Amino acid sequence: MLTRATYDANRLGKELGSALRGSVCGDPASRALYAVDGSNYRVVPDLVVVPADVDDLAAAVALTAAAGAPVTLRGGGTSMAGNAIGGVVIDASRHVNRILDIDTENRTAIVEPGVVLTDLLAAARPHGLAFGADPSSGSRATLGGMIANNACGAHSVAWGTTADNVRALDVLLADGTRCTVESSGVRDDLAKRPGREGELHRALQSFVDANELVIRRRFGLFTRQISGYALHRLLPEQGYNVAGLLCGSEGGFAATLRATLALTPLPAARVLCVLGFPDSITSAECVSAVLAHHPLTMESINVDLVDRLPGEVRRAAVDAGLPDGRAWLLVEMGGEDSVAAERSAQEMLAALRDSGSPATASLVTDPGAQAVLWRCRTDAAGLATRRADGAEAWGGWEDAAVPPERLADYLRGLDDLMGRYGLSGASYGHFGEGCMHMRIDFDLLTPQGVAAYRSFVEDATDLVVELGGSVSGEHGDGRARSELLGRMYGSDGLDLLAQMKRIWDPGKAMNPGVVVDPPPLDADIRHLGPAKDRKLLTLFSYPDDNDDFAQAQRRCVGIGKCRQTRGGVMCPSYQATREEMHSTRGRAHLLWEMLQGDVITDGWRSTEVRDALDLCLSCKGCLSDCPVNVDIATYKAEFTHHHYAGRPWARPLSHWSMGWLPQLSRIAAKAPRVVNRMAGTAVAKRLGGIAPEREVPAFAEETFTSWFARRPAPTRPDTRGAVLLWPDSFTNYLAPQIGRAAVAVLEAAGYRVVLPDGPVCCGLTWISTGQLRTAKRRIRRSLKTLQPVLDAGMPIVGLEPSCTAVLRRDAAELVHDDAMAAAVAESTVTFAELLMRSDWTPPDVGADALVQTHCHQHAVLGFDADRALMAKAGIRADVPDSGCCGLAGNFGFERGHYEVSRAVGERVLLPAVRAAEPSTAIVADGFSCRTQIAHGTPRQALHLAELLASALGEQT
Numbered sequence: 001m002l003t004r005a006t007y008d009a010n011r012l013g014k015e016l017g018s019a020l021r022g023s024v025c026g027d028p029a030s031r032a033l034y035a036v037d038g039s040n041y042r043v044v045p046d047l048v049v050v051p052a053d054v055d056d057l058a059a060a061v062a063l064t065a066a067a068g069a070p071v072t073l074r075g076g077g078t079s080m081a082g083n084a085i086g087g088v089v090i091d092a093s094r095h096v097n098r099i100l101d102i103d104t105e106n107r108t109a110i111v112e113p114g115v116v117l118t119d120l121l122a123a124a125r126p127h128g129l130a131f132g133a134d135p136s137s138g139s140r141a142t143l144g145g146m147i148a149n150n151a152c153g154a155h156s157v158a159w160g161t162t163a164d165n166v167r168a169l170d171v172l173l174a175d176g177t178r179c180t181v182e183s184s185g186v187r188d189d190l191a192k193r194p195g196r197e198g199e200l201h202r203a204l205q206s207f208v209d210a211n212e213l214v215i216r217r218r219f220g221l222f223t224r225q226i227s228g229y230a231l232h233r234l235l236p237e238q239g240y241n242v243a244g245l246l247c248g249s250e251g252g253f254a255a256t257l258r259a260t261l262a263l264t265p266l267p268a269a270r271v272l273c274v275l276g277f278p279d280s281i282t283s284a285e286c287v288s289a290v291l292a293h294h295p296l297t298m299e300s301i302n303v304d305l306v307d308r309l310p311g312e313v314r315r316a317a318v319d320a321g322l323p324d325g326r327a328w329l330l331v332e333m334g335g336e337d338s339v340a341a342e343r344s345a346q347e348m349l350a351a352l353r354d355s356g357s358p359a360t361a362s363l364v365t366d367p368g369a370q371a372v373l374w375r376c377r378t379d380a381a382g383l384a385t386r387r388a389d390g391a392e393a394w395g396g397w398e399d400a401a402v403p404p405e406r407l408a409d410y411l412r413g414l415d416d417l418m419g420r421y422g423l424s425g426a427s428y429g430h431f432g433e434g435c436m437h438m439r440i441d442f443d444l445l446t447p448q449g450v451a452a453y454r455s456f457v458e459d460a461t462d463l464v465v466e467l468g469g470s471v472s473g474e475h476g477d478g479r480a481r482s483e484l485l486g487r488m489y490g491s492d493g494l495d496l497l498a499q500m501k502r503i504w505d506p507g508k509a510m511n512p513g514v515v516v517d518p519p520p521l522d523a524d525i526r527h528l529g530p531a532k533d534r535k536l537l538t539l540f541s542y543p544d545d546n547d548d549f550a551q552a553q554r555r556c557v558g559i560g561k562c563r564q565t566r567g568g569v570m571c572p573s574y575q576a577t578r579e580e581m582h583s584t585r586g587r588a589h590l591l592w593e594m595l596q597g598d599v600i601t602d603g604w605r606s607t608e609v610r611d612a613l614d615l616c617l618s619c620k621g622c623l624s625d626c627p628v629n630v631d632i633a634t635y636k637a638e639f640t641h642h643h644y645a646g647r648p649w650a651r652p653l654s655h656w657s658m659g660w661l662p663q664l665s666r667i668a669a670k671a672p673r674v675v676n677r678m679a680g681t682a683v684a685k686r687l688g689g690i691a692p693e694r695e696v697p698a699f700a701e702e703t704f705t706s707w708f709a710r711r712p713a714p715t716r717p718d719t720r721g722a723v724l725l726w727p728d729s730f731t732n733y734l735a736p737q738i739g740r741a742a743v744a745v746l747e748a749a750g751y752r753v754v755l756p757d758g759p760v761c762c763g764l765t766w767i768s769t770g771q772l773r774t775a776k777r778r779i780r781r782s783l784k785t786l787q788p789v790l791d792a793g794m795p796i797v798g799l800e801p802s803c804t805a806v807l808r809r810d811a812a813e814l815v816h817d818d819a820m821a822a823a824v825a826e827s828t829v830t831f832a833e834l835l836m837r838s839d840w841t842p843p844d845v846g847a848d849a850l851v852q853t854h855c856h857q858h859a860v861l862g863f864d865a866d867r868a869l870m871a872k873a874g875i876r877a878d879v880p881d882s883g884c885c886g887l888a889g890n891f892g893f894e895r896g897h898y899e900v901s902r903a904v905g906e907r908v909l910l911p912a913v914r915a916a917e918p919s920t921a922i923v924a925d926g927f928s929c930r931t932q933i934a935h936g937t938p939r940q941a942l943h944l945a946e947l948l949a950s951a952l953g954e955q956t
């Protein structure tokens with residue numbers, strides 16, 4: 001819903017704007033971007049504040065609260081219950097994110113609230129330390145959000161929840177009081193503190209003294225009782241742990257400005273024991289037996305999720321040791337060395353066998369294999385959003401927990417309940433703690449469906465309460481569960497929650513509506529709005545989304561993996577800018593808001609959406625790395641097409657110069673020297689919309705196709721038949737030596753190389769600049785030319801990964817009415833795939849190589865064949881986790897993109913190339929990657945074909 005402010009948002013915006021050094025935004029794009037978190041809910045904020053530092057954060061909170069406006073702190077926005085939306089959203093993740101200290105002696109860290117967990121872990125790891133609570137969203141969840149939600153992770157069975165690992169918090173109350181609360185303290189001393197701080201402690205102490213019995217009866221009964229507030233932390237045996245009480249208060253008490261955290265020593269060795277079971281209930285039945293052996297983790301996944309993994313990941317999981325079964329537990333055992341860790345695992349397995357458990361098991365010691373198996377678990381929340389048949393599934397009842405010994409009963413009861421409601425879902429979770437996550441195929445798109453959802457959730461709550469459980473086991477209550485707290489805590493418990501809220505925040509400024517005084521759990525469901533009904537005519541088909549652009553825009557449920565701060569291909573522009581707007585999630589959400597139409601009102605003409613998509617590199621990293629395969633590159637192409645439809649004059653100049661590159665190249669090929677002289681001038685760059693910092697690549701004196709036509713007929717007999725080598729524009733006009741090298745290698749391998757009978761083009765440059773009708777025409781024309789090739793069943797070999805990826809995927813989705821496009825996709829192979837299919841023995845290159853995987857290769861084509869071919873050719877390949885090179889076709893050449901393009905390259909790739917030994921070959925199959933390397937380092941990269949050809953002794 002659009003919040004109707006009860007205060008003057010404009011006035012507050014101005015006041016904040018003049019008081020703060022950070023940004024204060026009330027524009028539609030900012031408000032739309034922050035209207036959702038990782039939940040089913042949408043509440044459009046009135047303002048979005050991004051403080052410049054911790055003092056700015058404090059000032060923002062104090063001024064907002066003083067104006068009577070709701071203060072919603074925000075970290076990574078990965079909350080799954082609607083904990084981080086509405087009012088004035090204050091985003092601490094962007095700038096308030098310093099690690100201030102790692103004290104190895106005392107094993108503590110001091111952090112600002114916007115620090116992302118994996119950044120803290122990376123800082124602590126060299127000292128053999130870690131933060132004990134490790135939610136699977138830790139690559140983008142912030143410590144501020146983790147503290148507020150009392151996040152837990154796989155290791156909580158051994159190391160506890162966030163609350164168990166917080167020593168002290170510097171906080172700001174809504175009335176401007178800044179104080180430090182600690183995990184233990186002498187009550188009397190604290191009560192004597194002056195001013196509001198002492199008053200706060202006196203109130204807390206009177207509260208606990210007056211309500212001890214109810215607190216003992218209702219709160220802190222098992223570790224995953226995360227719902228409500230952790231009132232038991234104030235009890236004497238908990239050491240009057242006020243910091244612990246703040247954990248899990250969902251930003252409803254105070255803002256965390258700084259945290260002192262305990263760090264846990266990492267075990268010297270760990271083994272992963274993967275247990276396989278016929279079903280989840282059977283796996284739950286062995287929880288107590290495994291827990292007796294003090295595992296570090298005990299996490300569950302099941303076949304519904306594993307079946308949804310991309311094929312290669314699934315195969316890798318099986319290769320890594322996923323045993324037979326339909327449900328699995330990932331049990332990690334630690335020890336002072338690998339022998340001790342393995343011994344513990346064997347003892348646990350022996351005990352399981354003795355108990356009659358039907359578990360199959362495999363012991364995984366290789367860290368790489370362990371990482372593959374853990375990915376099945378960490379991607380689960382995203383994977384579970386689609387059922388195997390493509391139907392949508394949602395959170396909402398995703399986080400209940402029961403005491404672990406009641407888990408099997410809970411699963412039985414839930415199966416029964418779901419059967420009664422005709423629902424299904426994929427489950428996963430922290431079985432060692434009795435906490436089970438799931439996404440269920442609720443119908444959240446219709447009022448009747450939402451009514452059924454409410455009814456189900458109420459029944460499920462009763463089931464959980466009957467088993468002594470909690471409606472939230474770690475995600476918090478937010479908007480999804482706060483209304484259910486009465487069923488769980490009864491009226492006396494509910495009254496205590498309200499009293500506690502009043503002690504901290506009598507004016508109800510801090511995240512109102514969460515835990516206390518909640519709105520109905522079926523209010524503000526985001527998908528009930530008009531977005532779902534907008535049936536837009538699109539150029540691409542969306543085959544995995546029922547050909548429905550609106551359904552494609554519902555893929556992003558906000559889990560925020562694209563906001564990870566390190567590693568991976570997704571999302572390079574977020575990693576460079578750290579702006580929500582430049583993340584996959586931000587873009588996907590703005591596209592959804594465009595369909596919704598109440599905040600972003602211009603449809604395809606929206607400048608907000610255009611600007612958010614502007615820094616998308618179209619690397620397609622999200623297509624493969626996002627667990628729900630959001631494909632922003634395709635959506636960007638679609639949007640750009642419609643945005644400029646009928647307004648060619650409005651397009652950036654680069655769309656003409658680079659979008660039409662194949663055509664311009666044909667002309668340039670007639671007089672390459674003249675064109676090269678002119679193209680590098682400042683005027684030409686300006687006219688072409690090209691960044692002044694970029695050197696324009698030179699056209700070759702002779703194109704690859706001309707060379708091929710004039711070369712003498714090959715003398716070597718072909719033993720493996722004919723292949724069509726795709727003469728992409730980059731190879732043909734700009735790097736023909738690669739085509740020549742490929743011909744040499746393919747002929748040495750026994751193939752007869754042929755080229756198409758006429759000019760062909762995959763349409764890539766028109767697709768990436770959103771000129772989709774032209775792209776379609778080019779592809780159709782090429783399909784006609786390819787007809788004889790397809791009739792002959794010839795493989796089509798691509799050298800340039802971006803063009804090969806279009807042939808393999810995009811062309812078929814764009815020209816979906818022509819079966820030939822699908823046939824081309826079937827016939828297209830990469831250079832390495834073709835050679836690995838044959839039993840050809842490549843020459844022994846015997847070299848070290850630093851290899852850059854093209855992002856489209858990563859996302860669409862796969863890189864396994866390249867790795868295998870390199871290994872076969874004796875190339876010792878180092879393939880860094882460098883992501884997209886940053887140039888990404890036209891992106892890095894375009895005016896205004898240079899800085900981001902360069903920053904993306906400087907993340908990993910360019911420093912790695914600079915650091916490489918001169919004797920190490922630099923290998924990059926993508927023209928963009930080679931260009932970025934040439935522009936940013938003194939090295940020239942080679943295509944793999946060139947490296948192999950040079951070992952054959954071929955001059956290319």
Ligand SMILES: Cc1cc2nc3c(=O)[nH]c(=O)nc-3n(C[C@H](O)[C@H](O)[C@H](O)COP(=O)(O)OP(=O)(O)OC[C@H]3O[C@@H](n4cnc5c(N)ncnc54)[C@H](O)[C@@H]3O)c2cc1C
Nearest residue numbers: 075076077078079135136142144145146148151152251256
């Ligand atoms: C795929 C996925 C997997 C997840 N796995 C887990 C898991 O394994 N374990 C788990 O516990 N959770 C998990 N979660 C839930 C969520 O990621 C965690 O609760 C996480 O700690 C939230 O961090 P955040 O930075 O995104 O916080 P946000 O969502 O931005 O905010 C969370 C809460 O913290 C408050 N807040 C934020 N900053 C402050 C501050 N400075 N001061 C006061 N209040 C503040 C917000 O107002 C909000 O109430 C998962 C979520 C997703 C999407």
